Amino acid sequence: MQLFYDPEITETTMRFSFSKEESRHIVKVLRKSIGDTLQITNGKGWLFTAEITVADIKNCVANIIAKEEQPRRKYKLHLAVAPTKMNDRYEWFLEKATEIGIDSITPIFCDHSERKVIKPERFEKILQSAMKQSLNCYMPELKEAITFKDFIQQDFTGSLFIAHCEETDKKSLKSQLEPNKEITILIGPEGDFSVKEIQQAIESKFIPVTLGETRLRTETAAIVACHSVAFINE
Secondary structure, eight states: OOEEEOTTOOTTOOEEEOOHHHHHIIIIISOOOTTOEEEEEOSBSEEEEEEEEEOOSSOOEEEEEEEEEOOOOSSEEEEEEOOOSSHHHHHHHHHHHHHHOOSEEEEEEOTTOSOOOOOHHHHHHHHHHHHHHTTOSBOOEEOOOEEHHHHHTSOOOSEEEEEOOSSSOOEEHHHHOOTTOEEEEEEOOTTOOOHHHHHHHHHTTOEEEEOOSSOOOHHHHHHHHHHHHHHHTO
């Protein structure tokens, strides 16, 4: 099954047109024609089956013939991850986290961050592509980039963790996780969180955790954290 994405479709939509780019892909690349069916999601949990009524490479039109709502996961995961020096590493994290299962992502700028500018439009495209590839009907929310200080001053619910490499008292993340919970995990930049940031997080009720015996890259640590949460909830 190939999944298409259109955020404008709702459960009451009966007929709609694909974008010019999607229309060309459907008609010219996939060679779909009138009467063929497609699977589409709006990224909000709905899976639609649509039948092509106009097979035009500039304006492909389809009618909705069936729909169903995909159940949500029983847990919620929010990862706040510092952008990596190399953009492709962060994009890899976004892709894999979407495939594994994540609800929201916040890029955070830290004391040791080498990258202070991101391209949210590019990140959104990575999330869309990964959602479609993994046949998931829920699009992860990419939140606005924010400083570490401002992030931890927000009101949070659920379990809060900060993963860091400092030689201090830390618990294993896996030992702290419980199924069916709301979870927020902080992952620092290549130079790790500063001692000051770690202390600020602890004062804001974040529990210091370790992700294993080895020192992990930022994007690897984020994926390990994401998979640990998914594994506990299997």
